[in-house]
Amino acid sequence: MGHHSCCNQQKVKRGLWSPEEDEKLIKYITTHGYGCWSEVPDKAGLQRCGKSCRLRWINYLRPDIRRGRFSPEEEKLIISLHAVVGNRWAHIASHLPGRTDNEIKNYWNSWIKKKIRKPNTGTSTSSIPQYSNIQIPPTILTQDFNSLTQFEPLENQTMINSNPNDNNSIFPSSPIPLFMFESECGVTMAKDDHELVADVGNLNLVDIWNTNGNQNDHQALSPLSSFVDHNYLPPLVDGLVTMGPVPPGCIGEDCEASGSHECFEKNELSEWVEAQQYPGFYIWDQGLQGQIGGDDLPVSTPPKSNTDNSVDTFPSSL
DNA sequence: AACGCAGTCAACCGCTGTCGA
DNA sequence: CTCGACAGCGGTTGACTGCGT
Numbered sequence: 047m048g049h050h051s052c053c054n055q056q057k058v059k060r061g062l063w064s065p066e067e068d069e070k071l072i073k074y075i076t077t078h079g080y081g082c083w084s085e086v087p088d089k090a091g092l093q094r095c096g097k098s099c100r101l102r103w104i105n106y107l108r109p110d111i112r113r114g115r116f117s118p119e120e121e122k123l124i125i126s127l128h129a130v131v132g133n134r135w136a137h138i139a140s141h142l143p144g145r146t147d148n149e150i151k152n153y154w155n156s157w158i159k160k161k162i163r164k165p166n167t168g169t170s171t172s173s174i175p176q177y178s179n180i181q182i183p184p185t186i187l188t189q190d191f192n193s194l195t196q197f198e199p200l201e202n203q204t205m206i207n208s209n210p211n212d213n214n215s216i217f218p219s220s221p222i223p224l225f226m227f228e229s230e231c232g233v234t235m236a237k238d239d240h241e242l243v244a245d246v247g248n249l250n251l252v253d254i255w256n257t258n259g260n261q262n263d264h265q266a267l268s269p270l271s272s273f274v275d276h277n278y279l280p281p282l283v284d285g286l287v288t289m290g291p292v293p294p295g296c297i298g299e300d301c302e303a304s305g306s307h308e309c310f311e312k313n314e315l316s317e318w319v320e321a322q323q324y325p326g327f328y329i330w331d332q333g334l335q336g337q338i339g340g341d342d343l344p345v346s347t348p349p350k351s352n353t354d355n356s357v358d359t360f361p362s363s364l
Numbered sequence: 365a366a367c368g369c370a371g372t373c374a375a376c377c378g379c380t381g382t383c384g385a
Numbered sequence: 386c387t388c389g390a391c392a393g394c395g396g397t398t399g400a401c402t403g404c405g406t
Contacts, residue, residue: 062374062400084391100392101375136394147394152373369405376398382391 059093063102067092071099072107105146112144116153124150 059067074090080103083096092099105111116124120142127138135147135154142150 060376082391096391097377098375104393105374133395148374151395156372367406370403372400372402374398374400377396378394379396380392380394382393384390385388 058095060098063106067094068102068107071102075103075107105148110144111146116145120145124154128154 063071070090070092071086074086078089080086080100083100086092086096086099087094090099094102123141124138127141131137133151135151139145139147139150
C-alpha cells in the first residue's frame with residue numbers, strides 16, 4: 047500500500063505527526079490562514095502533502111476543537127441523528143460544535159456499536175441502521191408496510207428506553223419510536239394516512255413519518271419514489287433537529303412575520319415538511335409556505351410525561 | 365514476564381462534488 | 386462542454402495500548 051494519490055513524492059512524510067510538525071502547521075495557519083492546502087506544506091516548511099495538513103488541522107489542531115469524552119447529551123444526539131441520516135458523519139458533526147466527523151465516526155464504531163445491535167434482517171440492503179426501539183420507516187426498509195417485523199430486543203438494554211424514567215436513556219420522555227415524515231411538496235396528506243409522531247427526549251427532535259404503507263401511493267408521490275425505490279434516505283434532515291418549535295399561532299402567511307422563517311432557510315427541506323413540537327403540531331410545507339398538517343390531520347401528540355403511554359402511534363397490525 | 369487479543373483512534377485511501385479555466 | 390485541481394467525505398488501515406491468561 048505505498049501509493050498515495052496526492053503524496054507520491056519521495057520527500058513526503060506519512061504517519062503520525064510530531065509536535066514539531068504540529069507547531070509548524072499551527073504557526074503557519076494562524077498567521078496566514080489557509081486557502082489552498084496544496085500550498086501549505088511548502089510554505090509551512092512541512093514535508094507532508096496538503097491533504098494530510100488539512101486533515102491534521104481540521105481534526106486536531108484547529109482551536110475550536112473539543113476534546114474529551116462525549117457528554118450524554120452529545121451521545122444521544124449522535125444516536126438520534128444516526129438513526130435518521132445513517133453514516134453521514136459530517137452531517138452529524140455539524141450538529142455537535144467542536145466535534146469532527148472523524149471523531150464521531152470512531153466513537154460510533156468503537157463505543158456505540160456495542161450498545162446498539164443491528165438486528166440481522168438478512169435481506170435489507172439499506173445502510174440505514176435498524177435499532178431495536180428506533181423503528182425505521184417501513185417503506186424505506188421493506189417498501190411493504192405489512193411486512194415490517196418487530197425488531198429484536200437489545201442485547202444490552204442500558205441505552206435505549208430501558209427505563210422511561212431514566213434521563214440517561216436515549217428517549218427518556220417518550221416510549222414512542224423515532225419516525226420521519228414524508229410528503230411531497232404541495233401534496234397534502236390524506237386524512238386516512240397514518241402519521242406517526244415521535245419525540246426524542248429533550249432533543250427537540252420530532253419526526254413524523256407518513257406510514258401509509260401502500261407502495262403505489264408512495265410511488266405516486268414523485269420524487270419520493272426515487273428513494274423508495276432505492277432504499278435510500280433522502281437528504282431531508284438538515285433542518286430537522288436544528289429548528290425550534292413553530293410558535294403557537296404561527297400559521298401560513300403569518301409564519302415568517304412571527305419568527306419561524308428559519309425553517310425556510312433550510313435548503314434541504316424543499317421537498318419536505320416539518321413537524322414541530324407539542325403543544326399542537328404544525329406540519330409545514332416549504333413549497334406551500336404554510337401549514338399542511340396540524341389540527342386538521344390525525345397527528346398524534348407525544349405524551350407530556352414519562353408515564354403517559356396512551357398515545358396511539360403505531361398501527362396494531364405491527 | 366511474555367504473549368495474544370481486542371479496543372481505540374490518528375491517519376490514510378479512494379471516491380465524489382464543485383469550481384474555475 | 387471538458388478537464389484538472391482541489392476540498393470534502395466515508396471507509397479502512399494499522400500503530401498503539403491495556404487487559405487477561
